[in-house]
Amino acid sequence: VQLVQSGGGLVKPGGSLRISCAASGLALNSAWLNWVRQAPGKGLELVGRIRSKIDGGATDFTAPVKGRFTISRDDSKNTVTLQMDSLKTEDTAVYFCAAGDDIRYFDYWGQGTLVTVSS
């Protein structure tokens, strides 16, 4: 299983950015795909997840990003995208996509993508 991320970069506060996670060896419509972020020099923080198609495909978000971030899936490209709107300076972090054989902990991780929110 390999998760490869793309996107991210530098954006001003209030702006939007998108990160994608493409999978090989894993059908993302059968997996719960999570987004985890790590602020510079800090620990890990779960941001949100999208459930597998068979489990309804709903999304869940943690309080700091609820209402600003959305997650979508493109089955034809086996890709999941994190759309980040109304970005704040405190959203600056490396963002990882992650999935597991169990939906609750994570065997597979993307390489990480840096998102910098700064004026």
Added chain:
Amino acid sequence: EIVMTQSPATLSVSPGERATLSCRASQGVSGNLAWYQQRPGQAPRLLMYRTSTRATGVPPRFSGGGSRTNFTLSISSMQSEDFAVFFCQQYDDWPFTFGGGTKVEIK
């Protein structure tokens, strides 16, 4: 939200020595506890789940223990590749939460 607290923040260990890391949960997590290792510039790597089950490919010098709110990760004899930051994660209740990490450095 369950708060996970790891100690110590930094642990200095000589190669070949034993390292013991602690993780405490603000409420019981029923053994639903995982550990990850993160080397500089890399993504985390799953080491342990269900408190004490080693993930695929993890050597037996890594062991996990504990219950309810207090958990430990032990490395019986530190190898050069083991020096890294370690995080615990509870997955008993959403949102799943991580501890702040313990950095294990070379003494």
